[in-house]
Amino acid sequence: MSLALLLAAIALAAAGHSTTSAQRWEPPAGARFQYQLESSARSHTATGGIDVGICRAPPSGGSCVRPQVFDIDLYADGRISGNDHTVNRAAVNAIHRRGGHAICYISAGTAERFRPDYRRYVRFDRRIGHRLLGKPFSDRFSNEYWLNINNGRGQRDFVLRRIAARTKRCADAGFDAVEYDVVDAYAQGRRVTGWRIRAHTQLMFDRALARIAHDNGLSVGLKNDLGQVPKLESRFDFAVNEQCFQYAECTNNPSPGYKAFTRDGKAVFQVEYRIPPSRFCVRANRLGFSSIKKARDFSLDAKPWRPCR
Numbered sequence: 001m002s003l004a005l006l007l008a009a010i011a012l013a014a015a016g017h018s019t020t021s022a023q024r025w026e027p028p029a030g031a032r033f034q035y036q037l038e039s040s041a042r043s044h045t046a047t048g049g050i051d052v053g054i055c056r057a058p059p060s061g062g063s064c065v066r067p068q069v070f071d072i073d074l075y076a077d078g079r080i081s082g083n084d085h086t087v088n089r090a091a092v093n094a095i096h097r098r099g100g101h102a103i104c105y106i107s108a109g110t111a112e113r114f115r116p117d118y119r120r121y122v123r124f125d126r127r128i129g130h131r132l133l134g135k136p137f138s139d140r141f142s143n144e145y146w147l148n149i150n151n152g153r154g155q156r157d158f159v160l161r162r163i164a165a166r167t168k169r170c171a172d173a174g175f176d177a178v179e180y181d182v183v184d185a186y187a188q189g190r191r192v193t194g195w196r197i198r199a200h201t202q203l204m205f206d207r208a209l210a211r212i213a214h215d216n217g218l219s220v221g222l223k224n225d226l227g228q229v230p231k232l233e234s235r236f237d238f239a240v241n242e243q244c245f246q247y248a249e250c251t252n253n254p255s256p257g258y259k260a261f262t263r264d265g266k267a268v269f270q271v272e273y274r275i276p277p278s279r280f281c282v283r284a285n286r287l288g289f290s291s292i293k294k295a296r297d298f299s300l301d302a303k304p305w306r307p308c309r
Contacts, residue, residue: 025101025176026237027069027267032307033290034067035271037105037300040079044302048072048091049080051302052098058309059277065307070095071103071179071240071269071289074170078114085116092174101177103221104170106165108209109182110137112144117162120258121147128153133196137182140298146185146193149205163258164212177219179240184225184304201229210235210286221269226256233260238267245280250287262288273298281308 006043019258027033036058039049050072055064072095075081076088092102111121111133132155134146148155163180185193202255206225210232213220219237222229226249229239239261244250250270258268270291272280277293284291285308293306 023220029267031068033069033269034070037073039077047094048076048088050091052094069101073105087173102175103177104175108180110144148195167216171216178213179221181223184187229256241270246275284308
């Protein structure tokens with residue numbers, strides 16, 4: 001099936017959720033956000049493990065502030081739900097009751113062993129001669145594998161079908177937006193991923209993801225992929241970034257940075273792990289980013305949460 005036909009089929013499947021861009025919620029620039037993909041806190045079981053009442057003072061001092069936008073996993077943490085397949089409607093509803101909005105986290109570029117549809121990836125990989133699952137994502141995240149998004153044996157079509165199914169679950173659960181993670185395999189190279197992905201192939205894949213989100217009535221965030229921001233910004237409603245201050249990638253020198261997003265009044269949700277707020281918050285605030293400090297070990301529990309403003 002060609003990419004055009006595949007996207008047409010996805011659009012038809014999502015017709016019940018389709019909406020115009022005017023009806024989609026789009027996060028405003030400067031909105032405070034929280035990034036919480038993990039939880040073992042039994043005290044928050046009623047809200048799917050998410051601390052929807054978290055409140056912290058920014059580094060500059062003053063009263064505590066609360067997130068307006070929560071970026072959370074599609075599924076409740078198994079330590080709370082007891083399984084790998086409970087869609088976290090409880091968290092979405094709790095966030096909405098407080099007047100906030102929920103972004104649905106999905107890893108688009110990796111196959112994660114702990115997901116309920118992982119066996120589908122394994123079966124397809126075997127069927128096509130092990131040309132789908134690549135190297136482990138990293139030493140820290142060794143239980144997920146880089147995906148081959150070339151389409152010589154239908155890999156990209158398969159992955160997009162799986163992502164479309166997950167995205168529909170996000171929409172059905174009431175999420176307002178979606179973040180697709182790991183969408184820059186081309187920039188990592190074959191030695192890291194196990195696959196040779198061209199920049200054009202990545203653009204096709206990322207644009208298809210944006211279309212899937214919009215066909216489901218969700219706004220969509222571009223995760224990292226700084227090198228392709230100028231070609232992708234018009235398709236995405238906001239950006240999510242990790243560690244661009246640590247690696248000096250946030251501005252337009254030497255990379256394009258997020259100038260295109262901020263110029264168009266779009267939110268840039270940004271998180272640092274390894275450097276203290278004193279090294280990035282002033283610059284983040286000046287650039288109009290919604291930046292936060294999370295745990296040094298890359299865990300994404302509710303705390304620590306240090307918003308720059």
